[in-house]
Amino acid sequence: MNQEQLARIRDLCRDDAAFEELQQMLIAHMQPMEQEIDRTHLQVEQQKTLFHVVTRLRESLDLQTLFQATAAEVRQLLAADRVGMFRFYADSGWNDGEFVSESVAPAFPSAIAQRIHDHCFGDQFAIHYQEGRVQNVADIYSAGLSDCHIQILAQFQVRANLVVPLLQGRHLWGLLCIHQCRVSRQWQEAEIEFVQQIAGHLGVALKQAELLAELRAEVVERQQAEQRAHKLNQGLQQAIVELKAVNKELEAFSYSVSHDLRAPLRSIDGFSQALLEDCLEQLDTHGQDYLRRIRSATQRMGQLIDDLLTLARVTRSEMQKASVDLSQLASRICTQLQQAYPERQVEFAIQKDLVAYGDRHLLQVVLDNLLNNAWKFTSRYPQARIEFGVMRAERTSETNLSETNPSETNPQENGIPVYFVRDDGVGFDMTFIDKLFKPFQRLHGMQEFPGNGIGLATTQRIIHRHGGRVWAEGALGQGATFYFTLEEEIRE
Amino acid sequence: MSGGMSGNANSRVILLVEDNPDDEALAIRALKRHHVGNEIVVAHDGVEALDYLFGTGLYADREINIQPTVVLLDLKLPRIDGLEVLRRIRENEATRLLPVVVLTTSNEEQDLLNSYSLGCNSYIRKPVDFLQFSEAIRQLGMYWLLMNEPPPRLEQRSP
Numbered sequence: 036m037n038q039e040q041l042a043r044i045r046d047l048c049r050d051d052a053a054f055e056e057l058q059q060m061l062i063a064h065m066q067p068m069e070q071e072i073d074r075t076h077l078q079v080e081q082q083k084t085l086f087h088v089v090t091r092l093r094e095s096l097d098l099q100t101l102f103q104a105t106a107a108e109v110r111q112l113l114a115a116d117r118v119g120m121f122r123f124y125a126d127s128g129w130n131d132g133e134f135v136s137e138s139v140a141p142a143f144p145s146a147i148a149q150r151i152h153d154h155c156f157g158d159q160f161a162i163h164y165q166e167g168r169v170q171n172v173a174d175i176y177s178a179g180l181s182d183c184h185i186q187i188l189a190q191f192q193v194r195a196n197l198v199v200p201l202l203q204g205r206h207l208w209g210l211l212c213i214h215q216c217r218v219s220r221q222w223q224e225a226e227i228e229f230v231q232q233i234a235g236h237l238g239v240a241l242k243q244a245e246l247l248a249e250l251r252a253e254v255v256e257r258q259q260a261e262q263r264a265h266k267l268n269q270g271l272q273q274a275i276v277e278l279k280a281v282n283k284e285l286e287a288f289s290y291s292v293s294h295d296l297r298a299p300l301r302s303i304d305g306f307s308q309a310l311l312e313d314c315l316e317q318l319d320t321h322g323q324d325y326l327r328r329i330r331s332a333t334q335r336m337g338q339l340i341d342d343l344l345t346l347a348r349v350t351r352s353e354m355q356k357a358s359v360d361l362s363q364l365a366s367r368i369c370t371q372l373q374q375a376y377p378e379r380q381v382e383f384a385i386q387k388d389l390v391a392y393g394d395r396h397l398l399q400v401v402l403d404n405l406l407n408n409a410w411k412f413t414s415r416y417p418q419a420r421i422e423f424g425v426m427r428a429e430r431t432s433e434t435n436l437s438e439t440n441p442s443e444t445n446p447q448e449n450g451i452p453v454y455f456v457r458d459d460g461v462g463f464d465m466t467f468i469d470k471l472f473k474p475f476q477r478l479h480g481m482q483e484f485p486g487n488g489i490g491l492a493t494t495q496r497i498i499h500r501h502g503g504r505v506w507a508e509g510a511l512g513q514g515a516t517f518y519f520t521l522e523e524e525i526r527e
Numbered sequence: 528m529s530g531g532m533s534g535n536a537n538s539r540v541i542l543l544v545e546d547n548p549d550d551e552a553l554a555i556r557a558l559k560r561h562h563v564g565n566e567i568v569v570a571h572d573g574v575e576a577l578d579y580l581f582g583t584g585l586y587a588d589r590e591i592n593i594q595p596t597v598v599l600l601d602l603k604l605p606r607i608d609g610l611e612v613l614r615r616i617r618e619n620e621a622t623r624l625l626p627v628v629v630l631t632t633s634n635e636e637q638d639l640l641n642s643y644s645l646g647c648n649s650y651i652r653k654p655v656d657f658l659q660f661s662e663a664i665r666q667l668g669m670y671w672l673l674m675n676e677p678p679p680r681l682e683q684r685s686p
Contacts, residue, residue: 294603294632297655301632302549305657309556330656337655 036061074225077112081229084108088236098244102136102237109213109233110138113226117191117214119146120201120237129161129207130154143216146191153187165207169227170198174219188214195220197227199234203241211237282351289347296340304333335487342489345400346474349496354394361389361454364399365423368406380417381410386424389454391521397497398521404490405456405517411484412515413460422457451520459514463507471507494519539596540566541672544576544612545630546604553657554599554630557664563672565596573607576600577615580622594625597671600647602631602638610638613645626671 048054088105102120110118117139123132130153134146160168172178173195175188188196195215201208211234213222307326310318318326362385369383391398406421413419427450461484463471470476474492494517498505502523509515541558545551551569558567570576576598578584582591598616602609609629616622629647631638642650648671651663 290633290635290637293635297632297653298547298550300655301553301653301657301660302547304655305549305553305556305660308657309553334656 077225080112081225084112085229085232085236088233092236092240092243098240099136101240103138105233105237106136106138109230110140113213113230115213116140116143116216117146117193117212119212119214120209121151121212122201122209123207127157129157132209134212135209140216143192151187153184155181155183161207164200164210165202165205167200167202169200169231170196171222171227172196173221177219192216194218195222197222197230199227199231201234201241202238203245204238208238208241285347285351289344292340293344297337300333300337300340304330304337307333339487339489342487342493346489346493346496349397349400349493349500352397354397354500356393357395358390359393359395359398361391361398361402362387362423364395364402365406368399368403369421372406372410376410379414380419381413382418382420384420384422384424389423389425389452391452391454393501393521394497397500401494401497401519402456404494408490408517409456409458409460409515411460411486412462413458414484415461416459420459423455424457425452425454427452451522453518453520455516455518457514457516462509462511462513462515464511465509468507472505539593540568542568542570542576542579542595542598544570544573544598544600544604544609546571546601550601550653553660554664557657557661558668560661561665561668563668565672568595572605573609573612576604576612577607580616580625581619591621594622597626597628597667599628599630599667602629602633602642610641610645613642613647617646628667628671 044057045054048057087108088101091101091104106118106120109115117137119134119137119139121132122135123129131150133148133150135148137145137147139145172180175185175194175196180188191214193214194217197213199211201211211230213230307330311323311326315323365385366383369385373379373381373383402423406423409421413421472491472495474489476488495505498519498521501521503520505517505519507515507517541563543551543554545554555567555569558565568579570579575585579586579589580591580594580598582589600609600612604612609631613627613629616625616627626648627646629638629642629650630653631650632653639650649667651667654660654663
């Protein structure tokens with residue numbers, strides 16, 4: 036009430052005593068009202084602060100900024116000397132930590148970034164704070180605190196202390212500490228409640244920060260993985276470039292082999308033949324025989340060069356995969372064989388409509404090799420049977436179907452088509468199965484069955500390039516079966 | 528083949544482009560064995576072949592209105608290689624229609640492809656077996672010298 040109002044009231048009163056009495060009555064009336072106003076005012080301020088905290092929480096996920104601003108605001112609102120966020124060190128069992136953020140009145144020392152050790156805290160108090168305990172101390176010297184606790188507080192000149200837990204989810208992350216220095220202070224219910232609310236919001240921020248950190252770690256990890264993949268990719272690219280260069284060199288090499296190695300052979304063969312034609316009378320039967328041997332050797336070498344080039348080409352040529360009718364290819368090859376040797380009696384059993392996915396040209400080479408072998412190794416018998424087909428049957432344990440290494444275990448061909456070429460010819464001794472697919476290795480003498488030992492090596496390379504396997508079984512005098520797959524087996 | 532090549536074809540030369548003397552001797556031997564009576568001119572590299580065809584260098588005074596009945600062309604040649612010779616033959620109006628048979632050691636796909644792309648008339652791989660080679664030459668002579676109607680001469684087409 037201002038002076039003018041007081042003067043007017045004084046005029047209305049009959050005397051000073053009445054005025055005095057009225058004044059007392061008015062004060063008695065107004066005091067609770069003023070207190071109520073103050074309380075409401077404080078509540079409004081608190082709500083404002085809370086609102087600011089929440090707003091900041093939404094705006095920024097930077098904990099340090101949030102803590103700093105909140106500490107300042109809370110300290111101002113409560114007229115406290117220090118508001119600080121204390122963080123426990125991970126793995127310290129809640130015995131060690133430091134203030135990570137603080138707002139402190141200029142007259143008092145900062146508590147920030149100093150390692151604070153309280154060996155009793157972890158054992159005795161952490162569990163309670165974890166469940167939301169609040170420490171409300173009006174005066175540290177009369178609250179029955181332990182000496183070491185008092186000592187810790189005293190070094191920061193703390194006299195009254197209000198501590199609420201900062202929880203990250205259900206984990207006790209740290210403490211929100213309100214200090215009154217030098218003088219004691221009775222903390223009000225509303226103040227305590229307010230500080231708890233603040234701590235609750237900070238807890239949300241902590242949880243968000245944790246999630247963000249996890250997210251960032253994940254992003255970093257992903258970026259690192261990407262970088263690794265990129266590096267790997269670069270390495271691969273480099274390898275491809277190098278491989279291409281090597282391939283090119285190989286191609287150039289093959290090309291010159293194809294040209295230059297054959298030219299002298301042509302001369303040897305051509306002039307041997309010229310000798311046989313032009314100088315036949317001057318040669319006795321020995322001389323003629325020698326010349327024929329020279330010619331047949333040159334031709335063998337010519338064939339060898341051709342086969343080697345095919346083997347090389349099989350490895351380096353680009354595969355063009357498509358659906359290939361294997362039955363049709365096999366039939367055509369068999370027809371050609373029969374036409375070339377019409378005197379032979381061979382029964383062909385070719386399963387119809389076997390369509391595979393692969394490189395047509397290369398698969399033709401495979402069937403060519405296998406069927407020609409079957410034809411060759413049945414040639415001693417007056418009658419023979421050559422089969423081409425497919426099976427999906429599970430293998431029995433006693434048959435050794437190993438490819439080249441007999442110790443290798445054979446997984447079941449889980450439904451993958453297994454093609455086979457079977458003949459009832461001379462067969463082979465399983466003891467030498469290791470040699471079968473190696474280039475230049477032969478299980479028969481040249482006199483017995485001609486060949487240069489490249490066909491099956493070529494076959495194996497082609498099958499491997501398709502991701503499949505090739506193996507064989509047979510016995511001397513009991514024919515041979517060659518099996519192959521054209522896709523990768525699913526291993527358990 | 529019993530009878531020799533005869534008639535019009537005999538009057539025109541066969542140009543054999545071959546750098547390997549052995550192959551040259553064998554090719555000539557094979558042609559003779561099959562009684563090909565045509566004169567055989569041998570060019571030992573791409574430059575000589577082009578000189579002969581276009582009347583330059585060594586063959587500066589050759590009458591270029593008369594072109595060979597067929598060119599047997601090796602691919603791997605010193606100085607200018609066979610594919611380049613073929614390209615220039617097809618490029619030039621005077622030799623555009625000249626029958627060219629590529630006769631080479633290689634059966635590399637790239638050579639086959641290049642030769643046919645540049646317009647060779649046929650492609651024969653020289654086999655190691657001389658008898659096969661001889662047979663190829665026989666068929667070649669039979670076709671290009673006897674059966675094939677050569678393209679009209681240059682002077683007949685000029686106004």
